[in-house]
Amino acid sequence: MIFKVLDLMMAPATLTNCSLVLVWKFLEDTTTIKNYEIYQNGKKIKTCNKSKTHFTIEGLLENTTYEFQIIAVTFDGQSVSSEIVKVTTLSSKQVLDVTQSPYFADYTGKTDSTLAIQQAIDDCPISGVVLIPEKATLLSGALELKSDMTFEINGILKGSLNPEDYIITSDREKYMGYSNEDGLILSRYEGWELYCYRSLINAGWLDPEDRHKKTCKNIRISGNGRIIGGGNQLGTSMRKIYSDPVKYAKYLSDGRPGRRVRGRLVSFIQCENVHITGVSIENSPSWTIHMIYCDTVTTNGISIKSYGVDNGDGWDPDSSRNLMIFDTKFDTSDDCIAIKSGKNPEGNDIGIPTENVWIFDLEMLGGNGVAIGSEMSGGVENILIENCLIKNTNYGLDIKAHNDRGGYIRNVRLCDCSIDGINIHSVDYNIDGHKAPTLPIFENIYLTNCFILNSEMSVKISGFNDGFRQSAIKNVVLDHVIITGKNENLVTIEMKNAEDIKLTNVKLQDGSRPRIINEASTTRNLHLDWES
Incomplete structure (x- = not known):
């Protein structure tokens, strides 16, 4: 995804018979913008605050062509127009209400409805809709979506607390090669491909013979309802069964047995064209x-709540590409967003990067913030984070890897954000794989027009050194950055083993300069331009 000035597009995978989502790229100088005007077939339908660069168009007619345009209006009365985007809506399709005949799922949630819901999914025609209606609560184990369908949840889908409801117990031939004798499915967790419990909602499967093949396409999860998993109670039950640290060594995670066998809540594997x-x-x-190994996933208008969940990450792209998330709120007990691409040595060998990720117009008000790594051995590149509030988190933006990982993280841009802190560094955990032949490479990281909210975190840049080799973090630029917080007199920007670092107009809220700590003078080519 390469964006031009005021580049308007329909968000991938969002087109339906009656709606779509428009997104557009900020102008380079956002301070001049007063608002954005949205036009449908030449008529203005909405004026948006300049902080919002997305809009959902609803109430459209099926099989109808529409033209859309965005105009940016500046404070001095000038305007800049996007090109016109022409879109034709889809046809209406059959809706299968799982609480009605012939499925009769228990809308009270008192009895298990897995079979009824799965039968509706299996029966769903191409581009059809499987519906959980408003006021219905459905109890379910693992569900398997298929290509060319919508799962619309306007009530509550509640996950079973029984681990046996998340394994393959029938139709084994369908999953031959992708499940084991225990009924677990081939997945990936903390960088390793291994057999795990199924998630509550599943789509696609992992094909180790061809990880680039797409095993499920054109899927939509939508609605105004809730998807509620089994939380720690279910996760703990899954772990107990695989808690023998010798027999199930691969499921160990930092000394905690069985941690990697747990299912997720929603899992897409080798999928393409997904909308949540x-x-x-x-x-x-x-x-x-x-x-995992997905291409083109758009996520918008949702909330993710996992506070109190062990390892409760929010949104984890893993060796996937062309991803977009916006208009989303997080309340997590771990990383809100964690961008990954496998772990040494397996991640190096598979070599599928995560690339082209656009994160914008969202709020993170707890948890760890945005993590890139530490499982990044397949590489991570082209990450754009815009207009986000990342406040009261433990780290803000945490770009990290272990010395053993190899791989790379490059071309990361953070623009027009308020964020707790920036930490670019090595870590000493999650290290149960053989070393990669090279140290990780971190380069081309840009922070522009941002507020750093926590002066005690501020900015830390520390490269890689395993005692024999060094890999400096290269080309980090902070341009027009203001650091705020309670202890501004203690603010420091810390650097170690870094190269080509440029600070332009970086200051504290009172206009003074932060103190630079260049540990042991290991940072080379440090450029300071305080007043530009």
Whole structure:
């Protein structure tokens, strides 16, 4: 995804018979913008605050062509127009209400409805809709979505607390090669491909013979309802069964047995053209939304709640590409967003990067913030984070890897954000794989027009050194950055083993300069331009 000035587009995978989502790229100088005007077929339909660069168009007619345009209006009365985007809506399709005949799922949630819901999914025609209606609560184990369908949840989908409801117990031939004798499915967790419990909602499967093949396409999860998982209670039950640290060594995670066997709440594996919108997604047994070897996933208008969940990440793209998340609120007990690409040595060998990720117009008000790494051995590049509030988190933006990882993280841009802090560094955990032949490479990281909210975190840049080799963090630029917080007199920007670092107009809220700590003078080519 390469964006031009005021580049308007329809967000991938968001087109339906009656709606779509428009997104557009900020102008380079956002301070001149007063607002954005949205036009449909030449008529203005909405004026948006300049902080919002997305809009959902609803109430459209099926099989109808529309033209859309965005105009940016500046404070001095001038305007800049996008090109016109022409879109034709889809046809209406059959809706299968799982609480009605012939499925009769228990809308009270007192009895298990897995079979009824799965039968509706299996029966769903191409581009059809499987519906959980408002006021219905459905109890379910693992569900398997298929290509060319919408799962619309306007009530509550509640996950079973029984681990046996998340294994393959029938139709084994369908999953031959992708499941084991225990009924676990081939997945990936903390950088390793291994057999795990199924998630509550699953789509696609992992094909180790061809990880680039797409095993499920054109999927939409939508609605105004809730997806509620089994949380720690379910996750703990899953772990107990695989808690023998010798027999199940691969499921160890930092000394905790069985941790990697847990299912997620929503899992997409080798999927393409996915849209997640509207729903509240809560209380996963581990990570909440996990995308493995996927291409083109759009997530918007949702909330992710996993506070108190062990390892309760929010949105985890893993060796996936062309991803977009916006208009989303996080309340997590771990990383809100964690961008990954596998772990040494397996991640190096598979070599599928996560690339082209656009994160914008969202709020993180707890948890760890945005993490890139530490499982990044397949590489991570082209990450754009815009117009986000990342406040009261533990780290803000945390770009990290272990010395053993190899791989790279490059071309990361953070623009027009308020964020707790920036930490670019090595870590000493999650190290149960053989070393990569090279140290990680971190380069081309840009922070522009941002506020750093926590002066005690501020900025830390520390490269890699395993005692024999060094890999400096290269080309980090901070341009027009203001550091705020309670202890501004103690603010420091710390650097170690870094190269080509440029600070332009970086200052504290009172206009004074932060103190630079260049540990042991290991930072080379440090450029300071305080007044530009």
